[in-house]
Amino acid sequence: xxxxxxxxxxxxxxxxxxxxxxxxxxxxxxxxxxxxxxxxxxxxxxxxxxxxxxxxxxxxxxxxxxxxxxxxxxxxxxxxxxxxxxxxxxxxxxxxxxxxxxxxxxxxxxxxxxxxxxxxxxxxxxxxxxxxxxxxxxxxxxxxxxxxxxxxxxxxxxxxxxxxxxxxxxxxxxxxxxxxxxxxxxxxxxxxxxxxxxxxxxxxxxxxxxxxxxxxxxxxxxxxxxxxxxxx
Amino acid sequence: xxxxxxxxxxxxxxxxxxxxxxxxxxxxxxxxxxxxxxxxxxxxxxxxxxxxxxxxxxxxxxxxxxxxxxxxxxxxxxxxxxxxxxxxxxxxxxxxxxxxxxxxxxxxxxxxxxxxxxxxxxxxxxxxxxxxxxxxxxxxxxxxxxxxxxxxxxxxxxxxxxxxxxxxxxxxxxxxxxxxxxxxxxxxxxxxxxxxxxxxxxxxxxxxxxxxxxxxxxxxxxxxxxxxxxxxxxxxxxxxxxxxxxxxxxxxxxxxxxxxxxxxxxxxxxxxxxxxxxxxxxxxxxxxxxxxxxxxxxxxxxxxxxxxxxxxxxxxxxxxxxxxxxxxxxxxxxxxxxxxxxxxxxxxxxxxxxxxxxxxxxxxxxxxxxxxxxxxxxxxxxxxxxxxxxxxxxxxxxxxxxxxxxxxxxxxxxxxxxxxxxxxxxxxxxxxxxxxxxxxxxxxxxxxxxxxxxxxxxxxxxxxxxxxxxxxxxxxxxxxxxxxxxxxxxxxxxxxxxxxxxxxxxxxxxxxxxxxxxxxxxxxxxxxxxxxxxxxxxxxxxxxxxxxxxxxxxxxxxxxxxxxxxxxxxxxxxxxxxxxxxxxxxxxxxxxxxxxxxxxxxxxxxxxxxxxxxxxxxxxxxxxxxxxxxxxxxxxxxxxxxxxxxxxxxxxxxxxxxxxxxxxxxxxxxxxxxxxxxxxxxxxxxxxxxxxxxxxxxxxxxxx
Numbered sequence: 001x002x003x004x005x006x007x008x009x010x011x012x013x014x015x016x017x018x019x020x021x022x023x024x025x026x027x028x029x030x031x032x033x034x035x036x037x038x039x040x041x042x043x044x045x046x047x048x049x050x051x052x053x054x055x056x057x058x059x060x061x062x063x064x065x066x067x068x069x070x071x072x073x074x075x076x077x078x079x080x081x082x083x084x085x086x087x088x089x090x091x092x093x094x095x096x097x098x099x100x101x102x103x104x105x106x107x108x109x110x111x112x113x114x115x116x117x118x119x120x121x122x123x124x125x126x127x128x129x130x131x132x133x134x135x136x137x138x139x140x141x142x143x144x145x146x147x148x149x150x151x152x153x154x155x156x157x158x159x160x161x162x163x164x165x166x167x168x169x170x171x172x173x174x175x176x177x178x179x180x181x182x183x184x185x186x187x188x189x190x191x192x193x194x195x196x197x198x199x200x201x202x203x204x205x206x207x208x209x210x211x212x213x214x215x216x217x218x219x220x221x222x223x224x225x226x227x228x229x230x231x232x
Numbered sequence: 233x234x235x236x237x238x239x240x241x242x243x244x245x246x247x248x249x250x251x252x253x254x255x256x257x258x259x260x261x262x263x264x265x266x267x268x269x270x271x272x273x274x275x276x277x278x279x280x281x282x283x284x285x286x287x288x289x290x291x292x293x294x295x296x297x298x299x300x301x302x303x304x305x306x307x308x309x310x311x312x313x314x315x316x317x318x319x320x321x322x323x324x325x326x327x328x329x330x331x332x333x334x335x336x337x338x339x340x341x342x343x344x345x346x347x348x349x350x351x352x353x354x355x356x357x358x359x360x361x362x363x364x365x366x367x368x369x370x371x372x373x374x375x376x377x378x379x380x381x382x383x384x385x386x387x388x389x390x391x392x393x394x395x396x397x398x399x400x401x402x403x404x405x406x407x408x409x410x411x412x413x414x415x416x417x418x419x420x421x422x423x424x425x426x427x428x429x430x431x432x433x434x435x436x437x438x439x440x441x442x443x444x445x446x447x448x449x450x451x452x453x454x455x456x457x458x459x460x461x462x463x464x465x466x467x468x469x470x471x472x473x474x475x476x477x478x479x480x481x482x483x484x485x486x487x488x489x490x491x492x493x494x495x496x497x498x499x500x501x502x503x504x505x506x507x508x509x510x511x512x513x514x515x516x517x518x519x520x521x522x523x524x525x526x527x528x529x530x531x532x533x534x535x536x537x538x539x540x541x542x543x544x545x546x547x548x549x550x551x552x553x554x555x556x557x558x559x560x561x562x563x564x565x566x567x568x569x570x571x572x573x574x575x576x577x578x579x580x581x582x583x584x585x586x587x588x589x590x591x592x593x594x595x596x597x598x599x600x601x602x603x604x605x606x607x608x609x610x611x612x613x614x615x616x617x618x619x620x621x622x623x624x625x626x627x628x629x630x631x632x633x634x635x636x637x638x639x640x641x642x643x644x645x646x647x648x649x650x651x652x653x654x655x656x657x658x659x660x661x662x663x664x665x666x667x668x669x670x671x672x673x674x675x676x677x678x679x680x681x682x683x684x685x686x687x688x689x690x691x692x693x694x695x696x697x698x699x700x701x702x703x704x705x706x707x708x709x710x711x712x713x714x715x716x717x718x719x720x721x722x723x724x725x726x727x728x729x730x731x732x733x734x735x736x737x738x739x740x741x742x743x744x745x746x747x748x749x750x751x752x753x754x755x756x757x758x759x760x761x762x763x764x765x766x767x768x769x770x771x772x773x774x775x776x777x778x779x780x781x782x783x784x785x786x787x788x789x790x791x792x793x794x795x796x797x798x799x800x801x802x803x804x805x806x807x808x809x810x811x812x813x814x815x816x817x818x819x820x821x822x823x824x825x826x827x828x829x830x831x832x833x834x835x836x837x838x839x840x841x842x843x844x845x846x847x848x849x850x851x852x853x854x855x856x857x858x859x860x861x862x863x864x865x866x867x868x869x870x871x872x873x874x875x876x877x878x879x880x881x882x883x884x885x886x887x888x889x890x891x892x893x894x895x896x897x898x899x900x901x902x903x904x905x906x907x908x909x910x911x912x913x914x915x916x917x918x919x920x921x922x923x924x925x926x927x928x929x930x931x932x933x934x935x936x
Contacts, residue, residue: 054926
């Protein structure tokens with residue numbers, strides 16, 4: 001799941017304070033689950049903004065909305081309509097970075113401000129605590145590392161074992177961060193597959209990750225084809 | 233309350249068990265909110281005999297109360313009595329406003345002024361049909377007024393209910409016997425479109441045993457009537473009462489009060505088979521009445537024509553294999569009981585005088601031919617209701633029958649047809665699961681002390697006094713609010729598991745989206761307060777009501793009139809022991825700028841709820857929770873404190889002082905501690921920027 005965290009309200013306030021009519025939009029999927037930008041957070045942020053503006057005697061109209069996902073055209077279209085019809089001057093999105101991008105694309109000239117900082121792909125290891133587990137590298141090698149990702153969970157994204165900074169299972173950058181490679185080694189020991197780490201693996205092709213530029217996935221069978229002869 | 237309004241909707245078992253489906257669940261809620269007048273309206277809508285039933289009902293609601301599994305059922309009957317007693321003035325004033333609708337051109341005659349007849353009359357008059365009730369005695373009320381002993385039901389209570397009915401326009405003619413003064417045919421000739429026979433079961437049955445004609449033998453109903461007369465009968469030292477039902481108990485307890493030193497009840501039934509209510513049997517035994525179970529009367533022995541005692545034979549079985557009343561005896565196992573008076577209370581039958589001189593058919597055995605589903609007889613336009621139709625029944629069942637009769641007659645007058653009204657059960661919420669019952673905080677049920685048996689026997693004064701306001705508020709708090717719990721909107725729910733993780737009763741689960749099984753949910757509101765998708769609402773109490781309340785409060789104030797500083801105070805409703813406090817003290821504080829809003833457990837306040845007051849212009853927020861250790865919901869207080877911290881953080885991030893939110897725990901009760909908390913909060917607030925959140929010159933003038 002995409003995990004994000006709400007920006008400080010002072011920062012958000014500085015984005016929107018010079019507009020007269022603002023729409024705050026939440027997202028009903030990841031942002032809701034990680035408690036960063038669901039409908040409830042929209043209410044809290046809206047409330048906070050109104051109180052802040054009230055204190056400064058500023059007249060700002062703040063509208064609220066929340067859509068199922070901010071990364072899907074059908075969910076976004078009604079929002080675009082609303083912005084147009086109600087003369088909204090600026091939009092504050094509490095969705096992840098994808099949502100902000102997508103809304104901005106659809107709204108074109110209406111500014112869209114980010115209300116959250118999108119952090120990582122992660123899981124809830126306990127209620128209220130999310131940790132990063134996946135780097136979105138496009139070429140998953142978890143079958144080789146006992147299910148633990150060295151790119152996401154090793155601070156240096158090393159692919160061939162721990163560095164010298166690994167101490168008592170912790171990474172040298174902080175005693176709160178586990179050494180990813182220590183986790184891998186312990187796991188593969190338990191599974192009896194530790195010897196596989198000695199296998200030679202060719203150098204990695206990084207072009208499938210960020211290094212190769214903005215990526216794209218296409219499912220041909222869903223793409224709308226131009227009118228052509230029906231071939232069975 | 234009639235047929236289910238929504239497919240699949242379940243009702244609280246107390247509501248289902250009540251023959252007239254009084255919304256007892258809502259009754260408890262309205263009482264806890266201090267809305268006594270609204271509670272009275274709710275009661276009267278279902279049951280015009282609410283004063284009476286608040287005293288003598290057999291309360292099937294309590295017998296089905298789901299709270300029984302936790303500690304004890306909620307004292308619903310006494311809560312009903314409390315409402316009736318707390319709203320006497322209001323009830324009198326509302327009579328003047330009872331204006332019947334435009335009159336239709338079809339008058340109805342009702343024979344008998346007991347609970348079923350008068351209920352039917354009341355309903356018909358409210359539908360615009362003029363009604364005349366014919367009562368053979370001088371005063372209305374039937375057995376309620378003429379037989380039930382005053383220590384159970386003072387006549388003033390009966391009058392309270394009857395006054396409403398008569399004020400609505402029901403015509404009452406007393407001292408007239410239908411079947412003697414007029415026949416039913418005469419009534420039709422006089423222009424009545426329909427006649428309702430509601431004469432009940434007013435004749436006592438007697439026994440056909442040797443010696444039954446001895447002097448000193450009485451029948452139950454005439455005896456009870458004479459007890460109520462200006463000259464009650466004198467009792468001999470020893471009295472034997474034959475019978476095991478409630479009437480027999482009434483007779484026995486009345487005999488004790490009239491001076492009988494030894495009262496024996498003789499009944500066929502074993503103790504657990506006795507038809508009398510358990511609590512009546514207990515009170516009777518406390519009063520020194522002896523019950524001889526499993527004996528039947530064989531003969532009366534007398535001396536000089538006066539009864540001296542009864543010979544009894546052992547009853548070996550009361551019911552047969554099919555469950556029918558079919559007593560068997562062992563004639564060789566006998567006993568005797570000495571008695572100067574014997575009173576027979578073995579059952580009643582209808583007095584069919586009303587039928588005399590009319591064309592109504594009686595079946596073999598002198599019974600009226602009638603249909604319980606259509607309430608009709610063999611004669612067009614003649615209907616029957618109450619005990620005459622359904623057999624021995626309680627007062628609330630008689631009221632239900634009255635409602636049914638009114639419907640049947642109104643339909644007949646409109647269409648000329650009979651209306652079939654099959655008995656339909658409302659679907660009830662199922663039993664409270666054991667594992668849920670264990671998690672619910674036990675609360676000592678409020679007990680009402682009964683008058684001591686010695687004092688009781690001195691006169692016919694009431695045996696118990698009913699709840700005080702403080703007791704009623706405490707008892708209403710024990711209601712589990714069945715069927716009013718949380719519901720998650722499956723379109724908004726993101727299955728984030730927050731509700732599952734924070735529910736203190738382990739109720740919420742995920743089945744694609746969140747589900748809160750109705751039979752477990754305790755309506756605490758914690759899940760609704762924390763749901764990040766704002767997908768959960770409670771059927772009972774939505775805190776969106778509060779935002780509206782706040783807006784209402786603040787919209788009425790012009791800038792000059794806004795007090796300085798303006799404090800909103802959310803306070804725990806359950807700590808209030810008298811609504812007078814809210815009406816007076818809180819009103820006083822309103823004038824000096826503290827607006828209190830009562831919430832049934834402040835732990836249901838969400839972060840937006842905590843921020844709303846500031847959005848709407850308040851300068852401070854004071855939240856007052858319950859006394860230490862008193863919260864009904866485990867972990868709720870800790871959750872609330874976390875939300876308060878979050879809200880303070882929001883304020884600080886937008887440049888407003890976090891100290892503007894204050895939190896207190898009640899000490900003792902609301903009356904004892906809240907005013908001090910408001911004072912202290914206000915003083916603290918004045919230290920922050922002279923109390924005001926924003927600079928407003930128009931308000932500065934009113935600053936303290």
